[in-house]
Amino acid sequence: MxxxxxxxxxxxxxxxxxxxxxxxxxxxxxxxxxxxxxxxxxxxxxxxxxxxxxxxxxxxxxxAAKLWRNIKELVDSDCDTCFPGQIRVAENSEDLKKLQQRQSLVKSLGYHHEEMITKKELYQLAPALSPHCVGALICREDGYARxxxxxxxxxxxxxxxxxxxxxxxxxxxxxxxxxxxxxxxxxxxxxxxxxxxxxxxxxxxxxxxxxxxxxxxPKTPMMMVTERLPPFINPVIGATSRKLSFKQMQNGTLVIGGAYLAKLDFQQQNTEIDWKKLSESAQTVMALFPQLENVRIVRSWAGIEAFxxxxxxxxxxxxxxxxxxxxxxxxxxxxxxxxxxxxxxxxxxxxxxxxxxxxxxxxxxxxxxxxx
Amino acid sequence: MFKQLRLDSPLPINLTINNRSIQVNQGMTVAAAVLIHGLSYTRTTAISGVNRAPFCMMGVCFECLMVINGQPNQRACCTYVEEGMQVEIQQGAMAYPRSQL
Amino acid sequence: MNNHYQLVIIGGGAAGLSAAVTAANYDLRIALIDEQAAIGGQIYRGIESVPKQRGKQLGDDYLHGKSLATAFHRSDVDYFSSTQVWSVNKQGEIGIVNNNQAQILTADQIIIATGAMERPVPFPGWTLTGVMNAGAGQVLFKSAGVVPKNEMVLAGSGPLLLLLATQYLHAGIKIKALLDMSTLTNHLYALPKLPQALLAAHYLIKGMKLQQELKQAGIPILEGVSGLKALGDDNKINSISFKHNRKQKTFTTDLLLIHFGVIPHIWLTQSVGCHHRWDDSQQCWQPKHDQWGKTNLDGILIAGDGSSINGAKAAEYSGKISALQAVYALGKINKQQRHQLTLPAKKSKQQERCIRPFLERWFAISDALLITADDETLVCRCEEITAGEIRQAVHEGHHDSNQIKFINRCGMGACQGRQCANAVANIVAAETGKTIHEAGIYRGRPPVTPITLGQLANLYPQEKQ
Known part of the structure; x- marks a missing residue:
């Protein structure tokens, strides 16, 4: 052929x-x-x-973001996209400094998609967050798809x-x-x-x-997902000095990642959850959302990805x-x-x-x- | 739907189901207690909100999820009755009240 | 290292108890973990607390469990009751939840004896309240003396229906009808397997006796029933309709107990990474294993109906064989001893198996039942996905069970696909022309039973900052 x-x-x-x-x-x-x-x-x-x-x-x-905005024009489906913003929270003054430096860098290159927001605005956008955060870097146009x-x-x-x-x-x-x-x-x-x-x-x-x-x-970042919950948080949350990616999907489940790696047998294409590391991932979630203590994890997995x-x-x-x-x-x-x-x-x-x-x-x- | 053959336990247990006080035999699962006390369902689904009742009674179908002593998502068929237990029908995804999130 | 055992047995039913009792003779540190509050599994559920009269109603085969229970309690095996296993992995780590706390045990050898579950077969109305598995009805009876209040209907295919009907009869429960949904063709194909089955004639005789007893008691047994539907309003069953002798019939009832045979409960073996195969005769997936109960993974053994469906007695023998394999692997006996010690159990297990090919054929579930024709019927009970949605996904190019799961979430609910995996694979196979093995089974995604974020976060409490 x-x-x-x-x-x-x-x-x-x-x-x-x-x-x-x-x-x-x-x-x-x-x-x-x-x-x-x-x-x-x-x-x-x-x-x-x-x-x-x-x-x-x-x-x-x-x-790429421009293409995702109008993804339906390209592929006839909205791919279940939504754009509630992605936020990187600062949990202390050191974090805050890092984020400010980052924003200055991006700005100096002539880009304006990343903005610092105050503590007040952070809690308006994500009231469910643990109260200790002090500010955040946000990209308001960001989001996720399935x-x-x-x-x-x-x-x-x-x-x-x-x-x-x-x-x-x-x-x-x-x-x-x-x-x-x-x-x-x-x-x-x-x-x-x-x-x-x-x-x-x-x-x-x-x-x-x-x-x-x-x-x-080849590496295998682990993910976990919870049962469906009532909607309580819109933006995707990441942290500055912890490994976290946290979002509530439109169906109510929480999808949690953080680049903690599973064990991998590449020959067999086999991944195995590393509970010690996934436990750390859960500790990170608890630090930022302690009210989720009794929420159930229904699945965890790891895909094989090229690094x-x-x-x-x-x-x-x-x-x-x-x-x-x-x-x-x-x-x-x-x-x-x-x-x-x-x-x-x-x-x-x-x-x-x-x-x-x-x-x-x-x-x-x-x-x-x-x-x- | 169901009935108790006879109260053959020397120790009846008192619990509440949706705030209604009931008495059942010791050694019985919450699911069994629900079924003999005329409740036709244990939860409503998170998606369409329809009623569901215990189906497998052995922990594999997850249809009998209830709020037991304030803890949502407990399998009533794997949980045994205890004195003073408070059992509630689980309402969809609202097992966690939004106010708690 | 007090969380370390040389042998951990998961499941306190016939196979698990037998394995524990066998291995306990070899001076090993052993734990048995069971989800229920008391041992017995499903077959011997409630065996330690059953009142005398109820025991009699349930029959001698049930009461046999008492001897296993007694032997188990005499042994010095550590017993974890009311404990869920949410993960097993190749490193021999076993994740458990006990008293609301998650922890990890480790073991050199693990015997998975998680038994069987009733085969989920979606049909119109099967999610209505008042539709329940017959085995569930039996569990209620065994463990709590809870029985149907009003006249009800039993339907499906499998020896459990006859057994439960007789047990109900002994307890004075009214049965409106027993609808036998096994087909005439089944029975024809089963006949050539009869001579072998006669080697275990006591089972056939028991079956015939049950049938006779029911007939004498005037319980209508309708044979060749098809097209079963549960009907109701307000999510509650009020009647059923079905086809019998080419006529459409309707019964009113507030309870329908269904049964379509049992299949190995493989969610743990699936999640740890054991290889599985589709067994055409038993119409289910089975973890691959050898004559010693060894899976493809080192130190992970399987015993009882969780490996293939052979009944409670065979499970007991199989538990013994796997236990001796573990004892051998732990260096307590040599190859020769393993051979000799397992010989009687192997022979007895073989004897038990004689009846199986006949039963499997006689009670085989027809494609009409396995491949839900009604597009409106829910297949995934948790995520509420219909047969029609699954078929549509296949037509849109998603050609195996895992792709169906990705695209429309069936199997992603709390039950982890236990209730829909078989039906999805059957539908995919029928629509694509693939075999069921090719259509595939959902990949294991631990935890096998949900654990909370808090439990996971506190999994290693001593190392918490």
Whole structure:
């Protein structure tokens, strides 16, 4: 089977790229080793956060936020998005100082999406918070979506534009012959002009095949969810010196994360909850919301996600082969970026360059000779 | 729906269900107490608010969730009656009054 | 290390008690954890407190549990009653809640003996109040002497219906009818398995005796019933309708006790990461295990009906075998001793199994029941997801149970999917042409029973700042 672009990985990033390419009349095939959303794309926290991103990601996150605002225009579904804001609370004067510094930095770069708010405003926005907080950094336009619903919408839209998905199909090998890529898979051979590597935690396998292996580490941030509660808090809450992401979904459940890691057997693709660390996560929640003591946790889980040493993704053309592109290593904050990644990679493929600055995400940064 | 065969326990237990005082046998689960005292349901659902009653009586269906001594979400089929126990029908997601959150 | 045991047994029913009593002879530090306030599991529920007369009504097979209970209390096994296990993992950590406090026990060997649960089969009206599992009715009777007040109806397929009807009969309870929903084709296919079943003829004889007793008492047993619906208003059952002899019939009743056989309660083995397989004959998932009760995970053993459905007696033998495997793994006996000591139990278990293929075929649940045709019927009781919504999700490209769970939340409620997992897999398989094994089962997401944020936060109290 011959296709113009073959995407390895049918998660949200792969689907977003497929969609953008299809919108520009490309013929696209997506190869997914399991089912779409089986790992990071299906089980992440769904955060739509511009707040507190690495400065290199700010131009991307702002453009991505615009796309999420009108996501229905792109994928015919609102992906259950809502935008009650994300807040990073300061629990003491030291926290406050850190947040103020952060805001000054962002402002000095000419961005205005992050604002400091007073204690008074914080408690107007989140009266349920424990009373000891002293202020906060907020991005009022932030929010969240339901990850698997978003993935489904992206995928369905891509399929409606002719993108072919081949699921339960693992890619074994890549071979180039006369400028055509031959891709050996579990379900036979595919031919393609262009290859995009969006294989998430498994992406380094292909980077290595291409002779540009990277220090990618698969990690497994744990999440927990509670039973349904009456609505009592709107914005997403994070903390400055504790690991926390806390939100109440529209259905009333609380979704709690904090980048505490589960144990991982990568070969078996098996994650196991680390109760000691999840207990710490619960202690963090109790410190900020002591009234939730008797609320029941009904599930916990951990998805397998690709982390880079600098916590920045790889979004770039291959350094070794023409017509190969990478988009992986989002280090547990790729969900919000996904719509813009689709645009960037499709531009790299079709226009030879992206409108947005992506030098910081070049795969060559892991080569010793690459100037930083 | 149900009845007690006979009061064969030497020690009757007093408890309240939705503020109504009742007397049952020692060693009985709260779910059994509810069923013999003519309450047809133990909770309303968090989604559509319909009534639900004990279904499995062995702790697997989670239909018999009640507020027991102020603690919501207790499985009435796995909780045994105690003297002075206060049992309430659990009303949807409002098991936690908003005022407490 | 006082939270450490060489062997922890989870479940105080036939298999768990037998395992505990067996292993107790080998000078080991052993704990038995049970969710109920008293031992006995479901089969021997209330066995230690049952009054004489009620014991008689329940029958000799029930009273057999007394000997197990006595032996257990003679042993020096640490007994955790009213204790929920919310997690087991590969490190041998066992999360429990006892007296509202969560803690972690550790063990070198773990025997999971969590028994069976009644197979949930969604049908129109099954969520109305006044519709209950027959096993639930039996638990009420065994443990509290609580019985139906008015004339009621029993329906479904499985030997428990006959047993419960007879037990009710002995207690003077009125039964309007017993609706047998096993099909004639079942019975035809079961016949070739009869010769083997005759090796355990006492079970067949018991079944026939029960049937005869009910008939003599004038209780109508309607065979070949289909299309069962529970009807009511204000969420309360007031009647049922069904098809019998090609006629549509209606009975008024305020209580319908249903039963569609039992399946292993696998939520713990599922969550710890044991491999499972779909068993076509028993129409359920089973944790994979070998002849010694070993699962694919080191130190995690399984015993009793939680491994496959073979009944209380077989569970007792299986508990013994798994216990001796644990004793062997702990170095207290050698391979030869394990072989010899387990030989009688293995033989007896085999003998118990003779009847099973016949029973499984005779009482097999038809596809018409397993694959709810009525789109309005709730499949996920907790999240209130209908069969129609599940079918629609399949048509929109979500082709396994976990994707269905992601997209429409079925299985995400408090019961963790215990009540809908089978039905969802059956619907997915029917709609996609996949096997049920391929349609898959929800991945384990601990805690297996909910724990509170406070309990989790205080899990390691000594290390709290």
């Amino acid at each position: 011959k296709t113009e672009v073959l995407i390895i990985g049918g998660g949200l990033i792969g689907s977003s790229i497929a969609l953008q390419l299809a919108l520009r009349d490309c013929q696209v095939t997506v190869i997914e080793k399991e089912s779409s959303g089986r790992h990071a794309s299906g089980v992440n926290a769904g955060g739509l956060r511009q707040l507190n991103r690495h400065v290199a990601e700010i131009p991307l996150t702002i453009e 990850p698997y619903h978003a993935l489904t919408a992206f995928r369905h839209k891509a399929e409606s534009l002719g993108v072919q998905y081949s699921t339960d199909n693992e890619v074994y090998r890549l071979n180039k012959l006369d400028n055509v890529w031959e891709v050996r898979t579990q379900k036979g051979e595919f031919k393609a002009d262009v290859i995009v590597n969006c294989a998430g935690a498994w992406a380094n396998k292909f980077a290595e095949i291409l002779g540009e292996g990277v220090p990618l580490t 880079m040493p600098d916590n920045l993704p790889v979004i770039s053309a291959s350094s070794t082969e023409k017509n190969v592109y990478h988009a992986f290593g989002f280090s547990a904050h790729g969900f919000q970026l996904s719509p813009i990644i689709g645009k960037i990679i499709s531009q790299l493929i079709l226009d030879g360059k992206s409108e947005l600055p992506i030098k910081a995400f070049d795969i060559r940064r892991f080569l010793r000779s690459f100037p930083n």
